[in-house]
Amino acid sequence: MTEAPKKRGRLFYKFLLIFLIVSLVPLGIVGYYLVNLSQITLNRAISRDQEALAVGFADTVSSYIINFRNVLFDAAHLEDFASMNTPKQQGLVSHIMQLHAAFLEISVINADGQETVRLGRFVHETRMRDMANDALFMKVMRAGEFIGGLEKYMGSYPAVTMGVQIVNPVTNQPVGAVLAKMSLTALSSLLKTGFPETTHTQAAVIDSSGFLIAHSNSKEIYKPDAKLPDDVLKILLQNDAKTGSGEMILESTGERVLSAFAEVTELGWVVYIQRSVSVAYQASDDMLKRTWRMMMIVTVFVLFLGYAVSLVITQPIQALREAAIKLGEGDFDYLPDLSMPNDEIGELAHTFMQMSESLKVKTVEIMSAKTELERLNRSLENRVEARTRELKSAQDELIKKERLAAIGQMSSVVGHEIRNPLAVINNSIYFIKTKTNAQPNPEPKVLKHISIIESEIRQANGIIDEILGYARTRELNPKVMHINAYLEDLTMSFPVPAHVEMIKNFAPENPAVSIDPDEMAQAVRNLIKNGIEVMPEHGKLYVRSEVAEGNMVRIDVEDTGCGMPKETAEKIFAPFFTTKARGTGLGLAVVKKVADRHKGRVEVTSVVGKGTCFKLFIPILQNPPPAPGGRS
Amino acid sequence: MANKILIIDDDNHLRESLAEVLGLEGFDCLEAGNAKTGIASAKKNMPDVVIMDIQLPDSSGFQICQELRKFSKDFILIMMTGRFLSAEEKTQGLSLGADEYLTKPFDLQELSIRIRQLLTRKGK
Numbered sequence: 001m002t003e004a005p006k007k008r009g010r011l012f013y014k015f016l017l018i019f020l021i022v023s024l025v026p027l028g029i030v031g032y033y034l035v036n037l038s039q040i041t042l043n044r045a046i047s048r049d050q051e052a053l054a055v056g057f058a059d060t061v062s063s064y065i066i067n068f069r070n071v072l073f074d075a076a077h078l079e080d081f082a083s084m085n086t087p088k089q090q091g092l093v094s095h096i097m098q099l100h101a102a103f104l105e106i107s108v109i110n111a112d113g114q115e116t117v118r119l120g121r122f123v124h125e126t127r128m129r130d131m132a133n134d135a136l137f138m139k140v141m142r143a144g145e146f147i148g149g150l151e152k153y154m155g156s157y158p159a160v161t162m163g164v165q166i167v168n169p170v171t172n173q174p175v176g177a178v179l180a181k182m183s184l185t186a187l188s189s190l191l192k193t194g195f196p197e198t199t200h201t202q203a204a205v206i207d208s209s210g211f212l213i214a215h216s217n218s219k220e221i222y223k224p225d226a227k228l229p230d231d232v233l234k235i236l237l238q239n240d241a242k243t244g245s246g247e248m249i250l251e252s253t254g255e256r257v258l259s260a261f262a263e264v265t266e267l268g269w270v271v272y273i274q275r276s277v278s279v280a281y282q283a284s285d286d287m288l289k290r291t292w293r294m295m296m297i298v299t300v301f302v303l304f305l306g307y308a309v310s311l312v313i314t315q316p317i318q319a320l321r322e323a324a325i326k327l328g329e330g331d332f333d334y335l336p337d338l339s340m341p342n343d344e345i346g347e348l349a350h351t352f353m354q355m356s357e358s359l360k361v362k363t364v365e366i367m368s369a370k371t372e373l374e375r376l377n378r379s380l381e382n383r384v385e386a387r388t389r390e391l392k393s394a395q396d397e398l399i400k401k402e403r404l405a406a407i408g409q410m411s412s413v414v415g416h417e418i419r420n421p422l423a424v425i426n427n428s429i430y431f432i433k434t435k436t437n438a439q440p441n442p443e444p445k446v447l448k449h450i451s452i453i454e455s456e457i458r459q460a461n462g463i464i465d466e467i468l469g470y471a472r473t474r475e476l477n478p479k480v481m482h483i484n485a486y487l488e489d490l491t492m493s494f495p496v497p498a499h500v501e502m503i504k505n506f507a508p509e510n511p512a513v514s515i516d517p518d519e520m521a522q523a524v525r526n527l528i529k530n531g532i533e534v535m536p537e538h539g540k541l542y543v544r545s546e547v548a549e550g551n552m553v554r555i556d557v558e559d560t561g562c563g564m565p566k567e568t569a570e571k572i573f574a575p576f577f578t579t580k581a582r583g584t585g586l587g588l589a590v591v592k593k594v595a596d597r598h599k600g601r602v603e604v605t606s607v608v609g610k611g612t613c614f615k616l617f618i619p620i621l622q623n624p625p626p627a628p629g630g631r632s
Numbered sequence: 633m634a635n636k637i638l639i640i641d642d643d644n645h646l647r648e649s650l651a652e653v654l655g656l657e658g659f660d661c662l663e664a665g666n667a668k669t670g671i672a673s674a675k676k677n678m679p680d681v682v683i684m685d686i687q688l689p690d691s692s693g694f695q696i697c698q699e700l701r702k703f704s705k706d707f708i709l710i711m712m713t714g715r716f717l718s719a720e721e722k723t724q725g726l727s728l729g730a731d732e733y734l735t736k737p738f739d740l741q742e743l744s745i746r747i748r749q750l751l752t753r754k755g756k
Contacts, residue, residue: 416714420643423714423737427649430740434656461737474719 012314019306024299035291042284047258050273050280051245054203054262057194058271061187061205061214062264068182069147069162071100076164076178083168090117093178097121104153105181108166109137111174122154131179136161140177147267150211156222158184158213187214188221200279204228208268210237228272236261236270247277316345320352332360407575408471415464422457422464429453463584469522470575470586476516476597480624483545483553484510486517490524491543499538500531507545511553512624515598520618523594526587527557527614533580534561534612542613551620552600558613563606572604591616634660635751636679640670640696641712642689646736650683657744667691671699674707680754681708681747683734686725694728701729708750712736 075081075096081089086108093106097119108117113132118125131137139146140163149161159181166176187205195201195216205214210233212226220226227233231251245260258280260273278285433450436442484506496502531541539560548554564572564579571577573592578585588602591614595602598618606612637659641647644665651661662677664670667688674682682700686693693711700707710732711725722733731750734743 419714419736420646423712424643424645424649426737427646427653427740431649431653431656434653457737 011317012310015310015313016303016306019309020302023302023306027298028295031291031295035288038287038291039281039284042287043281046280046283047245047247047260050258050260050275051243051262053194054245054260054271054273055243057191057203057273058262058264058269060190061269061271062266064187064190065147065160065162065264065267068100068102068180069145069164071096072106072162072178072180073145073164076166077169079169082166082175086116090119093117093119100182102182102184102186103180104159104183107131107179108176109179110176113137116176136163136179137177139163140165140179141174144174150207150213152224153181153183155224158188158211158221160184160213184213185218185221188216188218190214191216192218195273199275201273201275203271203273205264205269205271206233206236208237208270213269232259232272232274235259236272313345316349320345320349323352323356327356327359330363332356332363404471411467411471415468418460418464422460425453426457429457459582466584466586466590470584470590470593476519478514478516480512480514480621481517482510482512482624483507483555483618486513486515486520487524487543487545487555490521491528494525494528496528496541497532500535500541501539502541502543505542505544507547507553509547511547511620513553513618514621515618516594519594519597523591523616524555524557526591527616530587530614531557531559531561531612534559539611547620548617551622552617553620555616555618556613557616558611560611563608563610563612565606565608569604569606569612573602634658635681635747636660636662636677637681637683637747638662638664638670638674638677638679640664640667640682640684640688642666642685653740654744654747657740659744659747667696671696674700675703678704679707680751681710683710683712686711686713693730694725697725697728697730706754708732708747708754710734710747712738 075092078092081092084092089108093108097103097106103121105120105123106117107115107119107129109115109131113130113134115128115131118128136146136149139148145162145164147160147162151159151161153159161179161181163177163179165174166178167173168175191203191205191214195203197217201216203216204212204220206212206228210227212221212228215221215226228236229250229252231248235248239261243260243262245258247256247258249256256277257274258277259275262271263269264271429450433447433454436446436450487504487506491502491504528541528543535541541560542556542558544554544556544558546554546556568579573588574585575589576585577589592602595616595618600616600618602617603615604612605615637651637654639647639650639654639661640663641650642665647663647665651663654661659681662673662679664673667690670682670684670688673679682696684693684696688696697709697711700709709730711730712734714736725733732746
């Protein structure tokens with residue numbers, strides 16, 4: 001498992017979103033419409049209610065006024081009122097005033113316009129007035145009855161004057177009139193009772209000229225210039241309708257109010273009710289708030305429900321996912337519990353389990369196949385490696401052989417071509433020498449140079465011998481030899497100079513070896529010659545034989561010369577490598593060649609300033625014939 | 633009377649110098665530059681010793697050897713070579729009747745002694 005793929009969203013949230021959209025959006029739309037509708041309806045209802053209130057109050061006002069008029073009417077139409085004497089009338093009127101506190105003044109006027117009775121609640125005037133030309137009296141006499149003449153009684157209390165005819169019951173002719181002033185402050189009290197301040201409602205009664213008759217706020221009514229705001233009056237007075245309601249914004253305060261009005265029948269007055277919108281619509285606002293609260297609760301509930309449902313739906317999917325991850329990691333043994341509901345997800349889980357089972361089987365097969373393949377691969381690799389090694393060594397061998405063959409061919413040609421001129425020189429110098437020696441007094445310098453030439457010819461010939469000897473490939477001609485006798489013969493015949501002491505030490509086992517005596521002798525001689533050459537003044541040359549590594553005999557040729565550095569020792573067996581002023585660099589190459597041809601090897605150890613030891617290893621011959629008598 | 637030696641070699645210097653040296657040693661030397669004249673000279677002059685190079689431009693020492701042996705058993709035949717001879721070559725040469733091998737360059741004193749020994753053995 002490497003990096004997890006980028007998540008493209010979670011199923012859980014998708015479900016949640018879908019649930020929310022599906023459930024909340026229609027709910028929201030319906031709720032919105034319902035709330036709006038309810039509010040409009042409610043507001044209308046409130047408006048109508050207010051209008052009805054105004055109408056009801058107009059009736060009350062009308063009844064109130066008419067009631068008082070009727071009191072007067074009843075009194076004036078008493079059968080004997082017309083015929084009563086003045087004191088009697090005065091008694092009746094006084095009685096009425098006692099009964100009805102609203103009456104401020106009551107006057108009885110005869111047909112001629114002379115006041116006969118005059119009673120006042122606060123003012124006790126006894127002087128009778130001549131009312132013949134009084135406008136109100138005349139109106140009453142003409143129309144039979146009258147309500148009007150609104151005024152501010154005593155400058156502050158709104159009052160109305162009403163009058164009724166006194167009718168002679170016999171003739172049914174008017175014989176006078178009763179005029180009464182009545183206080184309207186009771187109306188204000190009535191309004192105040194109906195619309196207390198706490199309701200934030202103002203109610204008023206005005207007449208058609210805008211005179212403020214009553215107000216729910218009694219302070220308003222007692223003001224000398226008491227009247228409703230102009231904008232309200234304008235609407236009320238210009239309106240022809242008997243009732244009405246609506247919203248308006250007050251110019252004076254900017255307050256938004258719900259207003260209603262109703263005409264008081266018979267009187268031409270108007271009842272006006274005004275409520276602040278905020279108060280009026282409080283109910284609908286409350287409803288709105290409640291609705292929103294409900295919506296919030298529903299939303300939260302739906303969210304929780306969606307969350308729960310999503311959990312229920314996504315939990316098995318999550319479990320499946322975990323199982324798939326486990327499977328992906330190759331963990332077949334532990335898979336999460338996939339006991340799934342009996343639905344599509346359950347089916348998926350079931351399919352998944354089947355898949356994982358089959359995957360398990362297949363994986364085991366693949367793993368075993370892989371192991372087998374790896375094993376085969378390894379063995380193949382090993383074989384290829386071994387084969388490569390063989391090939392490489394064979395190739396190296398071939399290259400070496402080819403190189404040696406080439407060297408051999410070249411050396412043979414060169415050797416032959418040089419030997420001819422050498423032979424000629426040799427012949428000629430022999431001739432000269434013979435001739436010179438034959439003279440009675442041969443020149444000594446000539447003789448010296450002749451001998452130099454002879455020596456150089458021998459040296460040149462020796463070099464050619466070496467080259468040809470190294471290059472020559474001839475069949476090995478092995479013979480069984482005992483190492484001690486062989487080495488003894490070899491060293492005995494070697495001309496060791498006087499300044500070198502040769503110390504011999506041979507293996508007591510005297511092992512038998514199968515060697516080509518000529519070739520081996522050449523090799524050992526080369527080593528001895530080398531050793532002597534590196535000790536030009538004096539030194540010791542050790543020639544030893546020892547049994548080594550069980551099945552080998554080691555021939556050591558050790559000198560006490562100057563030794564050589566490691567770099568030189570590494571190259572010393574390479575053909576044509578030499579450190580001498582004169583030398584072919586083939587002496588040690590021949591040693592190595594001989595060692596190789598005898599299935600042995602040659603090694604060198606050297607310490608600069610102390611000496612060098614060459615070690616020639618040759619295999620010991622197993623089951624050799626018995627050693628010849630003598631040395632062992 | 634001095635013994636007669638025929639030298640067959642295409643190398644003029646070698647042939648002449650060898651003849652001069654052997655002349656000093658008291659031999660009577662004849663020379664030939666190739667196989668054809670060499671064989672003709674040998675048949676005509678009947679030398680005691682024939683020294684020949686193994687390699688000649690028109691033939692080989694072995695063929696000369698063969699030819700001369702057919703002609704006479706008396707010749708002492710010596711072969712010269714500049715290179716190592718393999719065992720086969722040596723065997724071949726000896727079977728064709730060569731008496732001696734010389735590897736160039738050779739010790740002339742030793743050569744004259746060897747020739748005299750061979751002459752003595754042949755009773756000449």
